[in-house]
Amino acid sequence: MLDIRKELNEDLLNFYGNIGYSIRHSERRKGYAAMQLKLAKEICRNMGMKKILISCYKENPASAKIILRSGGVLENEVVDQRNGKILQRYWITL
Numbered sequence: 001m002l003d004i005r006k007e008l009n010e011d012l013l014n015f016y017g018n019i020g021y022s023i024r025h026s027e028r029r030k031g032y033a034a035m036q037l038k039l040a041k042e043i044c045r046n047m048g049m050k051k052i053l054i055s056c057y058k059e060n061p062a063s064a065k066i067i068l069r070s071g072g073v074l075e076n077e078v079v080d081q082r083n084g085k086i087l088q089r090y091w092i093t094l
Contacts (some may be wrong), residue, residue, distance in 0.1 A: 002036050006047055015087055017053030020043065034065065037070050045094045052094065058086040067072060067092070 005012055012018075014034035021036045037054075044052050056063035058077060072090035080087050 002040055002045075003041055004043055005038075006044075006049065008053065008085075013053070016054060017055050017077060017089065018049070019052055019054045032069070034066050037066060041070065041092065041094055050094055052092050053089060054092060055087045055089045058088050064088060064090075 001020075003081060005018050005020075008018060015027045019037065019040050021040065023032050023036075041052070053075075054067055054072060056067060057080075058064075064072075067090045071092045073092070075089045075091055077086050077088050079085070
């Protein structure tokens with residue numbers, strides 16, 4: 001699943017960002033997440049976006065690694081009010 005949000009409301013800006021993606025558990029560790037993020041960046045670029053916000057839970061270092069390899073720069077960490085988990089927010093310049 002890949003979700004691209006061109007506009008960010010307050011909740012998306014403060015927590016979740018422009019990009020959301022998910023990989024079926026049985027298909028993880030096959031490079032699909034990196035491929036999804038690469039394609040999402042291309043789509044966002046074509047939509048005229050200059051930078052994108054993406055987040056992941058701190059307890060998911062594999063996702064953080066993909067974001068960092070894709071040019072992500074950690075802005076901060078916030079608590080997801082829905083579940084109490086720490087979200088790491090990254091900006092990627094396109």
